[in-house]
Amino acid sequence: MDPRVAIIEERLKSVKRIIAVAAGKGGVGKSTVATGLALVLSEMGHRVGLLDLDFYGPSTHIILGVSEDVQPKEERGIVPPKVHGIEFMSLVYYTKDNPAPLRGSDLTNALMELLAITRWGELDFLIVDMPPGLGDTTLDAIRLLKNPSFLVVTTPSRVAAETVKKLLILLEELRLPILGILENMSRSGPSGQLLPCTARLPFDEKLESALSDPERFLQTEFARRLRRVVRNTFRS
Ligand SMILES: Nc1ncnc2c1ncn2[C@@H]1O[C@H](COP(=O)(O)OP(=O)(O)OP(=O)(O)O)[C@@H](O)[C@H]1O
Ligand SMILES: [Mg+2]
Numbered sequence: 077m078d079p080r081v082a083i084i085e086e087r088l089k090s091v092k093r094i095i096a097v098a099a100g101k102g103g104v105g106k107s108t109v110a111t112g113l114a115l116v117l118s119e120m121g122h123r124v125g126l127l128d129l130d131f132y133g134p135s136t137h138i139i140l141g142v143s144e145d146v147q148p149k150e151e152r153g154i155v156p157p158k159v160h161g162i163e164f165m166s167l168v169y170y171t172k173d174n175p176a177p178l179r180g181s182d183l184t185n186a187l188m189e190l191l192a193i194t195r196w197g198e199l200d201f202l203i204v205d206m207p208p209g210l211g212d213t214t215l216d217a218i219r220l221l222k223n224p225s226f227l228v229v230t231t232p233s234r235v236a237a238e239t240v241k242k243l244l245i246l247l248e249e250l251r252l253p254i255l256g257i258l259e260n261m262s263r264s265g266p267s268g269q270l271l272p273c274t275a276r277l278p279f280d281e282k283l284e285s286a287l288s289d290p291e292r293f294l295q296t297e298f299a300r301r302l303r304r305v306v307r308n309t310f311r312s
Contacts, residue, residue, distance in 0.1 A: 080192040084220050087153070087191065091125070091199045094224035095255070098206040098214070100239030102133075104231045105260040108283065110205040111139040112302045113227070115290050118161045120306070122200040125156065128166035129207050129217055131176050131186060136205050137168050141288030144172075153195040160290045165194050183213045191220055210246055218250065225253040227309075230271060231261045237270035255309050275305045 088094070097110035107130065114126040128136045142159050148169055149155045156165040167176055167190065178186055196202065204224065207213035218224065226247055230240040240257070247254055256274035263279055280298040293299055 078188065080188045081220070084188065084191045085222070087194060087196065088202075088222065090196050091202045093200065094202045094204060094221050096204045096206050096217070096221065096224040096226050097229060098226055098243060099208070099229045099236075100241070100243040101236055102208050104229050104236050105277070106130075106208075106229045107135045107205050108139060108298075109227070109229050109258060109260060109277070109302070110203050111136045112293065112299055113306065114140075114162050114201075114203045115160065115294060116299060116302050116306050117201050117203070117310075119294060120303075123198060124161070125163040125165070125196050125199045125202040127194075127202060127204045128168070129187065129190075129213070130205050131167055131178055131183065131207065131213070133208070134166050134168050134171075134205075137164070137166050139287055139293070140164060141290060142166075142168075151195070154193045155195050163197060163199065165190070180212070184216050187213060187216055188220065210243060218252065223250075223252055225255050227255050228257045229260050230257060230273070232259060232263065232270065234270055240271065256305065258305065275301070275308070277301050277305070 097106055097113065099106040111126065114124050118124040126136055126140065128134045140159055142164060146157050146159060148157055156163040167186065204221065207217060228240060228243060230236045257271055259273040259276045261279040262276035278297055278301060280296050282296045283298055286292040286296055
């Protein structure tokens with residue numbers, strides 16, 4: 077077995093709960109929900125980490141507002157910098173604006189490397205923006221993160237609903253806990269009820285101007301609804 081697997085297990089021991097935010101298809105708001113979740117949980121006083129595993133299209137750093145001069149410290153591994161109170165880790169610290177043209181085994185390697193070097197602090201929640209789709213990286217991430225709980229994001233479109241069904245079947249086959257199915261970019265009026273969603277997050281025009289500005293993000297209707305999701309999902 078790859079020795080990094082044991083190191084990763086050790087590294088994740090300081091994390092109480094790992095929440096994977098996943099979607100059946102792209103562009104449904106997975107990164108927005110993952111970052112929002114981290115911000116809302118942190119605002120509530122929890123110790124939170126955010127990990128971007130979408131290597132092809134990392135974007136949580138943009139939503140969170142990680143400035144370019146922020147760099148992780150090397151100290152018996154890599155200590156994720158705290159950004160707006162959240163321990164933040166992403167490949168963008170190393171790739172900057174360049175694409176990361178990783179394929180097959182390189183992807184698995186990058187994933188293992190990132191998980192093996194990152195020294196999370198004591199965390200109540202680690203929120204993970206999962207790799208897109210149902211490919212190898214997703215399966216590797218599930219295995220290495222030791223069966224995280226899932227929050228699944230979809231939209232009112234039948235196109236999204238059909239692909240998310242496949243993801244739900246996979247998660248059920250793997251016996252992974254599904255905390256909820258969030259219908260994002262939902263519009264007012266009765267839901268089409270394409271799927272049994274646990275909550276609806278509204279389409280919110282203010283989100284675009286709240287990019288990189290967590291204070292503003294937390295004032296949006298989207299964030300208000302996300303707080304409700306958090307209260308209902310993580311009742312302790
Ligand atoms: N509820 C919402 N209201 C308005 N805009 C939204 C909402 N959710 C997400 N968006 C916008 O939709 C776009 C896609 O969102 P996001 O990047 O979070 O999706 P994603 O599922 O992570 O996409 P990808 O598959 O490319 O990683 C972004 O511009 C984001 O600001
Ligand atoms: Mg994304």
